[in-house]
């Protein structure tokens with residue numbers, strides 16, 4: 001059963017067609033990857049799904065809701081971690097988690113989440129005093145605190161060291177095992193290969209391939225990265 005249903009989505013910024021006629025479905029319980037070069041339209045696509053941007057054309061259904069109309073319910077049921085999510089500098093980690101938890105009727109255990117993300121000893125640290133990787137991990141915690149049915153994670157592990165990346169992968173696999181659907185925007189082929197059940201390859205605002213990591217690699221007769229380069233290279237563009 002699909003939990004995200006996108007039909008003929010279009011979004012322009014002035015003369016730039018950031019998303020140009022995207023249709024895809026995300027199934028309940030899968031980890032769905034979105035990969036593409038810089039500027040391919042990945043963030044714009046997930047921002048439309050999260051109700052943060054209004055599309056110019058097409059339709060989006062998320063858990064049967066319309067992100068443009070049902071924003072309040074969508075925010076209760078969909079967790080979002082975006083690339084640039086800044087918090088007030090002086091807000092402490094523990095306060096941020098408590099604040100976000102207060103938005104939801106049945107939040108997750110904040111202490112447990114912070115421990116899972118290696119932030120247990122940072123509860124009293126102000127946001128501005130965290131390292132880039134710690135800020136990133138806090139933004140993941142805040143996306144998951146409301147026990148979302150869908151988690152949208154944009155550049156999940158950018159800026160994390162190899163240990164933190166692996167811990168984060170385990171966390172994501174853990175929430176998927178509990179039935180949460182995950183939409184993952186990533187530039188890392190190893191991450192996409194290891195975590196994703198299916199991947200959409202976006203190029204210049206269009207889906208140029210949608211398959212399992214193994215299926216994409218097999219089509220290119222090599223690795224997922226070979227498939228990515230072949231599908232999004234200059235020569236592959238119309």
Ligand SMILES: Nc1ncnc2c1ncn2[C@@H]1O[C@H](COP(=O)(O)OP(=O)(O)OP(=O)(O)O)[C@@H](O)[C@H]1O
Pocket residue numbers: 013016017018036037038039040041042043044045
């Ligand atoms: N607020 C905006 N105003 C104008 N143009 C924008 C805006 N946001 C994005 N764009 C443009 O839309 C296109 C798609 O951008 P988007 O950020 O969705 O791509 P992306 O695939 O997420 O890129 P990256 O991998 O670099 O994060 C790009 O050409 C970008 O320059």
